[in-house]
Amino acid sequence: MTANTIYRPRRTPEDEVCEVRGLAIHLTRWTGADARPWLLLHGWMDAGSTFQFLADALPPGRSLIAPDWRGFGASAWPEDGYWFPDYYADLDALIDRLSPQAPLTLIGHSMGANIAMMYAGLRPQRVHAVVSIEGFGLPRTRPEQAPDRLRTWLDEVRQAPAFARFPSQVAFAQYLRKRSPRLPADRAEFIAHAWAVADDGGLRMRADPRHKRVNPILYRREEAEACWREIKAPLLFVAAADSDHTRRFTGDASLDAIRALVPRFTLVTVADAGHMVHHEQPEALAAAIESFMTALDDPAAAQR
Secondary structure, eight states: OOGGGSOOOSSOOEEEEEEETTEEEEEEEEOOSOSSOEEEEOOTTOOGGGGHHHHHHSOTTOOEEEEOOTTBTTSOOOTTOOOTHHHHHHHHHHHHHHOSSSOEEEEEETHHHHHHHHHHHHSGGGEEEEEEESOOOOOOOOGGGHHHHHHHHHHHHTSOOOOOOOSOHHHHHHHHHHHOTTSOHHHHHHHHHHHEEEETTEEEESBOGGGGSOOSSOOOHHHHHHHHTTOOSOEEEEEETTOHHHHHOOGGGSHHHHHHHOSSEEEEEESSOOSOHHHHOHHHHHHHHHHHHHHHHOHHHHHO
16 A cells, blocks of 8 residues: 555544443444534444545534444444344434434435434434435345245354455455445545454454345335435435446336435436436535535525
C-alpha cells in the first residue's frame, strides 16, 4: 500500500460504544451543528464507518451517527444467533437513547434501507424522513419453497460457517475493486480495513460468520408491504442506474409498486453507480439527499 492509495477523511469520525438491549453496539459519529443527527444504517457485511465518504460529501454541519448492526463491524455478536426483527428492536432502543423526544431521519443502504422502511411503518411517530438507498425488500416467496428452505437451514446449522479469507488488505482491496469497478483505490483500501482485520497470517472479516446461514423463515413480502403502507414520513428512494437489484425487481416488486404503497415517495436515480452507491458515488448521493431534505425542512430555501 502506498501513501496515495490511503483515503484521507475530510471529517474526523469519533468512535463510541453503547449498550443496546444487552449488547455492546459500536457507533461512528460525525459531530456537526445540527441538534438532531441523521442515522446512517449500513447493509449486509458493511459497517457504519464506510459512510465516511458520504459524511465527507455532505455539509460539515450535518450531525451523523452510523451504528454497526449486531454481529457486524465492531459491534458484539449475540450468543443465540440472529433473528431479523432484532434489528428493528435495536433501532427502536437506539432512537430512544439518542432522541427520546424528537423524530429522527433514517438513511439506510440495502439491508439498512429495508430496516429503515419497516421501522418507519412500525413507529411512524419516531421518523422524520427516510432515505432508502436500494432498499427493495426481497422477492416474493411461495409456501411450497418452505421445505427446501428448512432442509437447507438444518444442513447449515450442522457445520460452522466461514467467510472467505484473503492474504492481505491489499489483496482484499483489489477484490473489492473487481466487484465494484467504479470504486477508487483509496476508498477500496479504506473499506478493506473497515471490513477485515489481520488474523493468523491472513484476514478475518469483522462480521459473525453465522450471518451466512439461510433464514429458515421465508420472506413474506405481503407483510413488508403492509408495514410500508403505514409510513407517514416522506421517503426518498435512491436507485442506482447500473444496479443488478434494480433490474431484478420487476412486476409487483418494482419501484412503481413500492411508489404505490408509500404516499410521500420521491425517486432519484444515481447515474454511473452500482448497488454500493455510497461507496461509488458519494457526492451525487449527498447532493440528492441534501436537495430532498432542504425541500422538506425549508421549502422556501429550496425554491431560491
